Amino acid sequence: MALVNAFNASPHLAEIEKDYERVARQRTTYTFLLLLVCTISIFGGFYVAEEANSGSFWGGLSSFWDYPYDIFAGAYERGWGLFSLAAKYFPYLVETINIAIVSTLIGFFFSSILSFFASRNLMTNSLVVMVVRRFLDVTRAFPELVIALLLVLIFGPSPLAAIMAVTFHTIGALGKLFSESNENADMKAVEGLRSVGANWVEQMRFGILPQVLPNFFSYALLRLEINVRASAILGFVGAGGLGAELKMVVDWNYGADIFVIILMLVCAITAIDYFSSWVRHKLVGATGTL
Template sequence: MASDTTAPGSGLSGTAARSLSDRRIEEIESSYASVVRRRNLYTLLMIVVCTVVIAGGFRTAEEANSGTFWGGITALFDYPADIIGEAIERGWGWFAVVWKYVPALIETINIAILSTLIGFVGGGLLSFVASRNLVGSKPVVWSMRRVMDVTRALPELVLALFAVLIIGPEALAAVFAIAFHTTGALAKLFSEVNENADMRPVHGLQAAGGNWVQRMRFGVLPTVLPNFLSYGLLRLEINVRASAIVGFVGAGGLGQALKTNVGWRHGADVAAIMFLLIATIIVIDYVSTWARRRLTGSAGVI
């Protein structure tokens, strides 16, 4: 960005006989100026690109949208105001409404826990086969990584929708969808942890005659397990949100209840479900941040 250049040594260049150091200073000065020019150009370019992306994006989005930008901006918080208003109208009775959705919340949390557990085990097993430092064969690692790419890229909602068509509107559809996605996502993170693991214990075990499974179990697992658990907890947090979302296609839990009530315009119920969901996410966020700090000894970011 705008870098205020005070030309160093400009007072020295007045003399007719230029010393070596003067020329050197001039060289530095000119190369500094060119670096500054280039940086300013890059900065300008970035600002232009960002402006074009944002302005163009909003224009295109507004054209595709059924409402307008300015019409929406002024009514941004009308809906939350409406549902909170309806909740307040109920008075203390609103808490009975909240209580009504606790079983759905428990279902959502159970979906998240079970699918995280399946994904943790699946991703853990997969990651050992997908780490370059643990598997000799390059084609195996390459193909495992591509499998992981595809499992991660498939949106959970699509899998859930498909599962709902096969097994009906059951919570198990959500478990299947989220566990599938989690396996791919955790396998990638785990394999990165594996690749950063200290290889000396593995070599030691190999020297002592340990086979591949033994080397993984006693050489790698103890060093990577804290990180695995930390990522698993983070994933649990993500999966609570995900299991609430896939409920929207009929796969049980809070999402299903939310979808129904949004459709029927039951404001107080919508407010109750959103309240439960947000409160749960905040609680899990705090608990898992605390637990991850204990596991890895640092603030686990991302």
């Protein structure tokens, strides 16, 4: 209605146009400022990074292909022997994937329980919500590598260090996503259950869980892929799996072995990625949920 009135009353038109121009100018200014900030941070960042780097960018550019070339040359020389290398490293890949699956499962268990205590609509005690949320924040922010390093010092080189480190981080990461999806859940089911005298656990079990479980599974599958990467990385500090082997062959510069391990890792990660997005599509019927 307002729009029609504005069009009918011509004196207002000039005013609207002026307003529009003012808003447009403001937008352009903001966009320009944002671009400026981005440009400055990119170039300034590159400058600082270049200063702190031990080699320079332009010096390194010419030798950029040397290392990939070495790897491919090593792999080419080996020829069919690559398959026996793949067979040799396959058990380590299985170990890495197992580390990821176990930590995702355990992390899923704890974070799904904690998420109910971190959701404002489900937990009336706001102190509990705050404490659990801060706990999740810390577990999420704690770099896995640090935990793995500490545990390797205590346990010695063992996959257990990787499992505990990845699990710890998974609890925080999933817990946050789960609690967000709890908060978006429809509360009518809970109200219905409360009206027939269900206790809190029953309300959660029958009112919320059936609504959010597909989301939970979807997030957990996404986590699985991230955790495969993480457990491969943690091998670098001695936490077992394919990463430990990769570190060894990188240190010794075995081109063929590096090639095979990287290829296996890339294939495994891509395969899990496609598998998980296929299952997620079945579960929640939409892609792109982060």
